[in-house]
Structure formats: structure tokens, C-alpha cells
Amino acid sequence: MSRISVAFQSFFAALASREKAERIKAVLDCGARATQSAAPTPPSVITRPAPSTAGGRSEAITLLSALQREARLVDLIKQPLATFSDEQIGAAARNVLSECQTVLDRYFELKPVTGAEENSPCDVPPGYDPAQYKVTGRVEGSGPFRGMLVHHGWRATTIKLPQWIGSNESALVIAPAEVEV
Numbered sequence: 001m002s003r004i005s006v007a008f009q010s011f012f013a014a015l016a017s018r019e020k021a022e023r024i025k026a027v028l029d030c031g032a033r034a035t036q037s038a039a040p041t042p043p044s045v046i047t048r049p050a051p052s053t054a055g056g057r058s059e060a061i062t063l064l065s066a067l068q069r070e071a072r073l074v075d076l077i078k079q080p081l082a083t084f085s086d087e088q089i090g091a092a093a094r095n096v097l098s099e100c101q102t103v104l105d106r107y108f109e110l111k112p113v114t115g116a117e118e119n120s121p122c123d124v125p126p127g128y129d130p131a132q133y134k135v136t137g138r139v140e141g142s143g144p145f146r147g148m149l150v151h152h153g154w155r156a157t158t159i160k161l162p163q164w165i166g167s168n169e170s171a172l173v174i175a176p177a178e179v180e181v
Contacts (some may be wrong), residue, residue: 113153
């Protein structure tokens with residue numbers, strides 16, 4: 001289950017920061033090259049404090065807040081899972097993933113990057129954009145390439161995130177503390 005947690009954390013880190021997205025991509029690229037050559041040296045990781053909220057709230061925090069509020073995604077990811085059975089985790093994940101899909105559908109119009117069906121032949125044009133195609137296997141030169149489509153990818157064609165109207169002090173709050181009296 002830790003791979004799912006790492007995947008979500010990587011997703012939100014990349015969404016929040018172009019620099020982090022580039023570092024994640026570099027690590028992923030190193031992993032792809034590892035199958036072709038000796039073990040690569042991963043890029044160094046820099047830990048920084050949360051960004052200043054002087055300009056308002058980041059879109060990443062807005063999205064993460066919606067995923068927590070409506071799907072309890074952060075709760076699931078931060079939950080110590082060792083005490084639960086696989087069946088319990090699966091049941092919880094089913095509900096959370098369904099609610100996450102609802103949130104994503106509300107805030108984004110997501111379309112496949114390519115119209116080809118998965119597990120069908122796919123052509124990658126010469127000089128392709130690596131943000132649109134991840135080419136794996138025996139990659140030599142700059143293309144064109146012909147291979148089997150493993151995943152069609154996703155692109156956001158519309159983004160409808162709400163505008164933050166709260167205070168700068170609470171701009172980094174993903175979910176408020178709940179107190180029953």
C-alpha cells in the first residue's frame with residue numbers, strides 16, 4: 001500500500017511545484033535508464049518549508065482540500081495501514097477512489113492523450129514531446145517509433161478549480177481540525 005501513498009504524494013508535489021515535477025521526472029527517467037545501463041545516481045532531494053501564502057492559496061492545496069473534504073483521501077493515505085486487513089483496506093479504498101473520481105470530474109475535464117486503445121499499435125512522431133509520450137523498451141534515436149500502447153495517458157482540457165476567498169493564515173489548511181463539544 002505504500003506505493004499508492006508515494007504515487008499520490010508525488011502527484012500532489014508535482015502539481016504544486018514545477019521544480020518538484022522536474023525532479024520527479026528526473027527520478028523516473030533514471031529508473032527507465034536503469035534497465036538499459038548501470039544504476040543511475042538519483043537527483044538530490046531538497047526539503048523546503050511550505051510556500052508563503054502572501055499571494056493566496058495554491059491550486060494544489062485547493063484540489064487536495066477538496067479530495068480530503070469529499071473523499072477523505074489524506075486520511076486514507078496517512079492512516080497506518082499495518083493494523084488493517086487487505087479486505088478492510090480494499091473496502092475503504094473503493095469508496096475513497098469513487099469519491100476522488102467525482103471530485104476530479106467536477107474540477108477537470110480529463111481526456112486521453114492519444115485516441116488509440118490500450119494494447120493496440122501506436123505511432124510516436126519524430127521529435128515527440130516527452131510530456132505527452134513516455135517511450136520505454138529499446139529506445140534509440142529520436143523517433144519516429146511504433147510500439148504497443150500500454151497506457152493512453154491523461155490530459156486536462158478544462159480546469160475549474162474554485163477561487164480561494166479565505167485568509168492567508170488558513171491558505172495552507174487542507175482540512176480543519178474537528179472538535180465535538
